[in-house]
Every structure is written in C-alpha cells, then in structure tokens.
Amino acid sequence: MYSKEKINSAVKHLLEQCVNQMHTLYQEEEITDFYIHVDPGSGEMRIVDDNDTLLSREAIPSDLQSDEENDAPEGLLADFRQSLKEELQRLNTAKAFDDVNVFHPFSFLLETADDIEDLLIVDDANYIIGDELLKGLDDDLDSFIDNLMKN
Numbered sequence: 001m002y003s004k005e006k007i008n009s010a011v012k013h014l015l016e017q018c019v020n021q022m023h024t025l026y027q028e029e030e031i032t033d034f035y036i037h038v039d040p041g042s043g044e045m046r047i048v049d050d051n052d053t054l055l056s057r058e059a060i061p062s063d064l065q066s067d068e069e070n071d072a073p074e075g076l077l078a079d080f081r082q083s084l085k086e087e088l089q090r091l092n093t094a095k096a097f098d099d100v101n102v103f104h105p106f107s108f109l110l111e112t113a114d115d116i117e118d119l120l121i122v123d124d125a126n127y128i129i130g131d132e133l134l135k136g137l138d139d140d141l142d143s144f145i146d147n148l149m150k151n
Contacts, residue, residue, distance in 0.1 A: 004079055006061040010045065011083040015091060017056035018047045022100045025053070031102040035111045036119070038080045045080075047108075081110055081117070088120040097122050 018034070031049045038045045040060055047056045088108055091097065100106075105123035109116050 003061075004083070007076075007079050007083050008087070010058050010061060011080065011087050014045050014047065014056050014058035015084070015087050017058070019091060019096045019100075021055040022097075022102070025055070026101045029102050032106050034106065034108045035116075036084060036108060037111055038077065040076060077112065081119075084108075084110060085119050092120065092122070 014036075031051070033050050034047055034055065035049075036045065036047050038060070043060050043062070045058045045060060046054060048054055105121055107121040108119045110119050
C-alpha cells in the first residue's frame with residue numbers, strides 16, 4: 001500500500017512551485033488554463049500553461065510509480081485528484097491566486113489520458129473547487145427552459 005502523505009507532500013511542493021512561477025513569469029498574460037499532468041509511468045507530475053510553458057515539475061515517489069511490468073496502484077489517480085483539490089483549496093483560502101497577473105477567469109485542470117477535469121476555476125471573487133457544483137447543470141437548465149416554454 002502506498003502512503004497518502006507522500007502524495008500530499010509531492011502535490012504541495014508541485015503547486016507551491018507553480019504559484020511562485022505564476023507570480024514571477026506573468027505580467028498581464030493571456031493565459032486562462034493551467035494543465036496538471038500526473039503520470040506514474042514517467043514518474044513525474046507537471047503543470048503547464050496554455051502555451052505549454054512548464055511552470056512546475058515534481059517527481060512522483062518511486063513507490064507510486066508504474067512501469068511496463070506493474071500498473072500504478074489502484075486508486076492512485078483518485079488520491080492524486082483529491083490531494084490536488086485539497087491543496088488548491090488551501091492555496092485559494094490563503095489568497096495565493098489573488099495577485100496573479102493572468103486573465104480572469106483562469107482554471108486548473110487535471111489532464112489524464114481519458115479526461116480533462118476542472119479542479120479550480122478562479123473568476124475574480126468567485127472560486128469553484130471541483131466540478132460538483134456544475135454536475136447536472138445542463139439537466140437543470142433544460143428542465144427550466146421546458147417549464148418556461150409550457151407556461
């Protein structure tokens with residue numbers, strides 16, 4: 001079994017490096033998305049912006065890596081996802097993104113081989129952590145329009 005503390009430590013370091021780079025690199029940039037890649041096969045996590053500029057790279061602890069013979073431990077990506085969400089929320093609460101010079105809204109996305117998931121959307125004073133608030137929005141809007149058209 002792998003250690004969630006190792007995941008949390010690696011994620012914290014990755015995101016803190018990224019925030020430092022964001023404050024250093026950007027002067028009113030037209031950047032709107034930051035992509036987080038977690039790849040146990042290559043043994044690294046990294047964050048890039050819209051222009052593929054590398055902001056942060058962190059080694060995945062060796063016991064969490066996969067290779068040709070062994071897949072990553074089950075549930076590993078879900079634990080990374082949860083740790084990323086928690087750390088982004090912590091940084092947001094600490095106002096780490098308040099004075100970043102990029103266009104608003106901007107977002108942090110977890111990009112995997114199968115999916116892209118919003119982890120944090122920052123729009124001036126509005127912050128959305130994860131996608132739980134957006135689930136079912138299309139259905140709610142469709143239902144609202146249907147009810148409106150009936151009346």
